[in-house]
Amino acid sequence: xxxxxxxxxxxxxxxxxxxxxxxxxxxxxxxxxxxxxxxxxxxxxxxxxxxxxxxxxxxxxxxxxxxxxxxxxxxxxxxxxxxxxxxxxx
Amino acid sequence: xxxxxxxxxxxxxxxxxxxxxxxxxxxxxxxxxxxxxxxxxxxxxxxxxxxxxxxxxxxxxxxxxxxxxxxxxxxxxxxxxxxxxxxxxxxxxxxxxxxxxxxxxxxxxxxxxxxxxxxxxxxxxxxxxxxxxxxxxxxxxxxxxxxxxxxxxxxxxxxxxxxxxxxxxxxxxxxxxxxxxxxxxxxxxxxxxxxxxxxxxxxxxxxxxxxxxx
Numbered sequence: 001x002x003x004x005x006x007x008x009x010x011x012x013x014x015x016x017x018x019x020x021x022x023x024x025x026x027x028x029x030x031x032x033x034x035x036x037x038x039x040x041x042x043x044x045x046x047x048x049x050x051x052x053x054x055x056x057x058x059x060x061x062x063x064x065x066x067x068x069x070x071x072x073x074x075x076x077x078x079x080x081x082x083x084x085x086x087x088x089x090x
Numbered sequence: 091x092x093x094x095x096x097x098x099x100x101x102x103x104x105x106x107x108x109x110x111x112x113x114x115x116x117x118x119x120x121x122x123x124x125x126x127x128x129x130x131x132x133x134x135x136x137x138x139x140x141x142x143x144x145x146x147x148x149x150x151x152x153x154x155x156x157x158x159x160x161x162x163x164x165x166x167x168x169x170x171x172x173x174x175x176x177x178x179x180x181x182x183x184x185x186x187x188x189x190x191x192x193x194x195x196x197x198x199x200x201x202x203x204x205x206x207x208x209x210x211x212x213x214x215x216x217x218x219x220x221x222x223x224x225x226x227x228x229x230x231x232x233x234x235x236x237x238x239x240x241x242x243x244x245x246x247x248x249x250x251x252x253x254x255x256x257x258x259x260x261x262x263x264x265x266x267x268x269x270x271x272x273x274x275x276x277x278x279x280x281x282x283x284x285x286x287x288x289x290x291x292x293x294x295x296x297x298x299x300x301x302x303x304x
Contacts, residue, residue, distance in 0.1 A: 006180040006236050007218075008173040056184050056218035057240045078239030 001087030003075050007056055013090065030054055091275065092158035093117075093126040096191060097148045098165075098215075100140035100182040105163030105209040108264035109271075113159070115284045116272040124158070124276075131191035140166035140182060152194045157203035159271055160195070162186075163264070164211025169232060180218075180236055183211050187219035195221055199254065206255050207271060209264035213257040217242050226252040226299060230260035247297035266292040 003010045016025040016039075025036035027050050036048040047063045062085065064073025069089040074082040093113045095106055110126060117124035130137060133151040138144070152160065165182035173181050186192075195216060198204045208216060213229045216222050217240040228250045229237045238244045249270050250257045256274075258267035269292050273281035285291055 006173060006178075006239075007184040008181065051241070053220050056187060057220040057223070059239055059241055077236070079235040080239055 001071065001085055003060070003085050004083035005056070005058060005077065006080065010055070014087070027052070091124045092153075092156040093124060093161065093271075094129045094150075094152055094156065094159070095127070095161045095163065096152055096195075097128055097130050097137040097146060097163070098186050098189065098191060099138060100165045100167055100177070100185075101137065101146075102164045102166035102210055102261060103139045103141050103144050103146070104261050105166075105212065105264050106139075106146065108262065109161050109163075109207075109209060109268035112265055112268035112272070112284055112288070115287055116268070116276065116280055119280045119283045120276050129153070131189050131194055140179075152191065152198075154194050154197035154201055154204065157201070159205050159207055160198045161207045161209065161267075162195070162212035162215060163209050164214070164230060164233075164261075179211055180214070180233070183215040184218050186215040192219045192221070195219070202254070204254070205271065207267055208255075208257045209267055210258070210260050213237060213242070214240070222255070225255055226250055226297070227255065227257040228259050228297075229257065232260075245297050248292075248294040249296045251296050251298045253299070265290055266294070270296055 001012050010029055013028045023039050025039055026033050031054045034050055036050050039048040044065050050060050052058050058077050061076045064071050071087040073085055075085045076082040113126045127150055128148045129150045129152040130148040131152050134149050136145045136147050165179050167179050167182050168176050171178050198206055210230045211233055213227045214233045214237050217237055222242045226243045226245045228245055234244050248259050248263045249266050269281045
């Protein structure tokens with residue numbers, strides 16, 4: 001997935017797995033893997049939160065629509081304007 | 091006491107010179123009890139600012155064992171532009187987080203005899219490096235939303251005194267920051283003497299956590 005941040009675009013690999021009926025996820029970027037919080041799935045729409053420390057400390061909120069092997073939506077860092085994210089299934 | 095002002099590539103000159111002059115004049119007023127120097131994380135070197143290539147000479151390496159103030163300025167550079175193509179101010183500030191300054195700043199925070207202070211985007215540089223988690227702070231008005239996104243509690247005041255962290259807003263607030271540090275450390279007479287000399291008076295109320303229910 002490609003994410004725009006105030007300091008440039010990040011390429012992040014997301015992993016979602018089902019663990020006893022609960023969806024858990026993680027995000028791997030440059031030099032770190034962080035867990036996803038508050039993952040909610042409603043049909044094709046998925047939202048979650050994550051906090052990254054590399055390349056900068058940032059709280060991010062995601063709101064995406066999954067369509068087959070493609071994903072499009074938005075990420076929002078705090079009060080900053082939301083930015084577009086896109087991704088493909090690996 | 092020592093005031094160490096930390097230069098990094100792309101710093102904003104006025105963020106540095108404002109506190110530098112105020113603290114230098116304060117040092118004179120208190121009879122040399124306060125030394126002021128420009129430092130970098132790497133040691134003595136000329137450092138090029140973000141404004142028209144103006145350079146300042148750092149004369150020492152940042153030493154987090156010295157009691158006093160460690161002051162981090164912001165950066166100057168393009169505000170608009172795609173950060174993938176243009177080195178905007180947030181990009182320059184984030185680079186600070188990848189230098190040897192970060193472990194030194196962590197030591198400065200751990201030293202109970204040091205007050206870490208920032209001007210303009212200096213707080214953002216520390217916050218992006220993850221050093222201001224949950225702290226009360228301010229930055230330049232254009233950077234407040236980014237500061238909020240880093241997990242800092244953004245406080246709307248020209249100078250925010252959060253104990254061992256004192257942050258100031260945009261550029262000229264560095265004068266107010268340094269006058270506040272003088273007043274807090276040496277008393278109001280020293281601050282007033284410098285205000286008279288520079289024909290400058292602070293404005294606004296310094297925020298402190300007193301009376302905060304959180």
